Amino acid sequence: MQAKILPPPLKPGDLLRVIAPSGALREFEAFNQSIEIWRSRGYKVEVPATIGDKWGYLAGKDDQRRTQLADAWEDPHCRGILCARGGFGSTRVLEDWHWQAKLSPVQNPKWLIGFSDITALLWSLYNEGVSSVHGPVLTTLAKEPDWSIERFFNLVEGRPLEALKGNGWGGGIATGILLPGNLTVATHLFATPFKPDFDGVILGFEDVSEAPYRIDRMLTQWRLSGALSKVKGIALGNFTGCEPPANVPSFSVEEVLRDRLGDLGIPIVADLPFGHDICNAALPVGALVTLDADQGILAINN
Template sequence: MAFRYDIRLIAPSGYPHIPEAMQRGIERLEAAGHRVDGVEVLERRDLRFAGTDAERAADINGLGDPRRPLPDVVLAIRGGYGAHPLLPLLDYDALGQRLRGPPVALIGHSDFTALQCALFARAGIVTYGGPMLGPDFGAPELDAFTWEHLWRVLRDDEAVGEWEAPGAGTLAAEGTLWGGNLAMLAGLVGSPYFPAIDGGLLFVEDIAEPPYRVERMLYHLLHAGVLGAQKALLVGDFTSYRVAEYDNGYDLDTVFERIAAAAGIPVIRGLPFGHGPAKLTLPFGVAGRLQVADGRATLRFSGHPRPKTS
């Protein structure tokens, strides 16, 4: 069976700074048989944002309007900054009533993590951390792993992600799978938009954050009672950062060793997720089952939104 989706673009954060990447992404999706709408968001500009706060919030609130047909997939065009101001503008009651029923896949990463946290905390809506239009589908070379895993997740009742996890001990753990961009997670702690999840499998990633800032954000999650309450921390890509001579050997390896000791939970490295080209598509808010043995991790999940196919 061919899997063809109605895909609606949203731009909750920055405007397209590489327009040709957006066009490439649309062309690839359409060439695969998918229908893409919402392209008007690519033309909006307001300061550094893809439209005013009201415009960008309206794109999301429109998903809760029963007069409008729902797409199969809602795809963020890019990250950047801009999601935080939208959080108090969203109609969580309407969104929850509409999106907890029909399976709609809301997909993005980076700044999109703020929306994922809020939608789950306030309305119980399951979303996906995954590829976006410009950075991923519009990359000069499309990453086959990223492309294929997304469609497998949306198609299969049970989805699987596997990766090499060097140095990890044997582990079997189950819990709510959640997470995303570390800066977004740490920035929402203590707000009404941060989900209360204990016993979860927390995954994190970030970009351009030096090791000391990564450690500080993780300690913030620990001091807030979040990190130590998880079954495991899954470490994705931390890219485009620098270490200084002053660090004197202190690096990300050091950070995660220190955090594992301080939090008293397993820290599993190597998760292909984040700002790198190869990424798993991971649901935020469903049960996950993690097994680690012989330096290899396997993550299984089910109950995730699986749109209709046509």
């Protein structure tokens, strides 16, 4: 059980490049506010001229979005890659994508930052042995509370991270490699080359606008596949907008989570502050962490 390689800490003056690997950009005000946060801290942020491109619901055609990622990754002066937003589309970028054909991720690690649909890119980089940031994209960073923004920069600038507090379901304490992501996107990596090995992993799940029966269906797939058999623990974040419509027979999303995960015999902590809309505490993908399901704590082993 070994943590993934952490890119060198960022520092003011570093060059960061923006990419839009997923959905078409719609929230320009929030986007620009988040870029200003980076620039106000002394960073150089390069925004591509094609940032506003649209191809249906995507931020440009696949080759265009793939080229954005490749150019940013291959730029020797670029120290970090900031994803504009989520939505859908990063899995399409991964078609015909090979990290080792670019600059070697292990020999030239750099920060890749995003969440939600960006899960596919974070997990594919995890497979290469490199850590990244499950954290706010450029349409959400400016909306984060002050403590979350400070945590975000503590992570990328190499300072220790405080533990996160949630609600423990019991089951003791586990130490493992943290692999956080969006449940829907992660589930759709099954039967692809980008599905990670979950042996010794502490999974982190969040989601948005998925009805309880859909959460049930996805978690049942995880159970039937055997993917949860070697997982050390599970950290659950925000499941925003996942309650059923009024007057429709249903379980609540919490009831589904407890039913599908509560009998696994591993530590589980719910209601941790990461994911959509409420607050999205930055998490290092591939870091060694301790999950205490008796105290309800997720601690990064800094």
